[in-house]
Amino acid sequence: MFREGGASEEEIIALETCYNITLPNDYREFLHKFGFVAWFGDYVCGLVEENARLSKSCNVYRKTDYYRDFYNRAEFQSVPTDGVIINQYDGGGYYFLFSQESERAGEVGLFLTETYGQEVSKFNTFIDYLSFLINDTPDPESVDVDYDKIMDIIED
Known part of the structure; x- marks a missing residue:
């Protein structure tokens, strides 16, 4: 399922304005073409x-x-402000797409509840993330988790 005709340029600009960001071009194209997508219990957020x-x-x-x-x-790492959430992780957490202003422009990170909001893996591009959802490749890259920080939270 997707949005017939996709999202308009005005809607995409409104999204960027709302969060004071510039979306990566591949996600902008996705929004223009599909708006959002949903299939067999999974989805990629967009403009519905x-x-x-x-x-x-x-x-x-x-x-x-x-x-x-x-x-x-207090116990969770805050959600980054330089991008948007494009999916939830069923085990508890979310996939975050970094905006063009970020040092990580265009990357998609997986942040988990069980690591108190720390990132555990990433995709280099939005297209890599989509490919993983559809084709199960490429595998996400691991990100170092600060387990000492988690232990400090648990002990408090």
Whole structure:
């Protein structure tokens, strides 16, 4: 399932303006072409029509705002501000797409609840992330987790 006709340039600019970011070109093209996608229980968030069936689960605004609120606690690492949430991780966590302003422009990171919001793996591009969802390749790259920080949280 996807949005017939994709998202308009005005809607994409509004998303960028809302979060004060510039989206990577490959995600912008995805939004233009599809708006969002959903299939067999998985999805990639994007710009969904307001009254569409999947407007709650696949809306990039809703996901980004939800996870920023959820992780806004002392024990969790905050959600980065230089990008948007493009999917949730069913084990607890989210996939974050870094904006063009970030040192990590265009990368997609997986941040887990069980690591108190720390990143555990990444994809180099949004296209790599999509390919992984569809073809199960390439594998994500591991990211160093600060286990001492986790132990400090648990011990407190």
